[in-house]
Amino acid sequence: MKLSVCVPTYNHEHYIGQMLDGALMQETSFDFEIVIGDDASTDGNQRIIKDYEGKFPGRIRAFLHQENLGPKEPREFAGRNNVLSLLKACKGEYVAMCEGDDYWTDPLKLQKQVDFLDSHPDYAICHHNALVCYEDGSPSHLFNGPDQQLTSTIENVLEDKWFMATASWVYRNYFLHEEFAGWHAKAASGDWALLIQLAAHGKIGYLPEIMGVYRKHSAGLSHVHAHTNEWFLKNRMEMFKNVNEWLDNHYESTISRTVSWYENKLSQMEKLAVDINNI
Secondary structure, X not given: OOEEEEEEEOOOOOOHHXXXXXXXXXXXXOOEEEEEEEOOOOOOHHHHHHHHHHHOOOOEEEEEXXXXXXXXXXXXXXXXXXXXXXXXXXXXXXXXXXXXXOEEOOOOHXXXXXXXXXXXXXXXXXXXXXXXXXXOOOOOEEOOOOOOOXXXXXXXXXXXXXXXXXXXXXXXXXXXXXXXXXXXXXXXXHHHHHHHHHHOOOEXXXXXXXXXXXXXXXXXXXXXXXXXXXXXXXXXXXXXXXXXXXXXXXXXXXXXHHHHXXXXXXXXXXXXXXXXXXX
């Protein structure tokens, strides 16, 4: 199998059809599968997925869990076990990520990214630009600006600047034969933890074309994984410390700057809390 489309989903009944349509419209010279994992949705998400699976037998592999895989606590880890099991279920040489509430708009997206990775063996990941749309009616905008560099490295990732929409990733599936790093299970930022491990294998290529939509809404984890969440900040800082050890301190100067940013942010939050209590 050349490529697996990896689709973690939960309570996405209003979005999942558009996501699956964007995947099924892909025009490719290679075979690909859609591997979708529903984490015991409480809406009609599983019914819709079953309908698509019936219409496209052999193309969609659905894991429709009857109980949420968890963990239930802390809330910052919501959906973790569903995602990790789904990533290991992907059998393709490449994996394209797209969560159930995002979708693709270019029918040649997968072909373009696979062509890029096939012709650039020293690259581990290919991403592209995307449109960011808001449920609350806020103005949409592009995920990447005109200054986004065409090639990034693990050092750019370790600077902790998020420059890749998850729905734009296609990566070499190292996890067919490798296990996730030990620190991954303790990191709340699952997509960031995955990206670090992939970037350790090779460079990151960028295609400036807009080929998908990243949807921002109230049920998304980005509202939990926020810089106003003290627990999340502490966990993120600890992740980078663990990554530094995992990388044998090769990028210690870069990681030290990232860790210092979190230390300063947490210090500011603690000071603010003291000031409020003293009012």
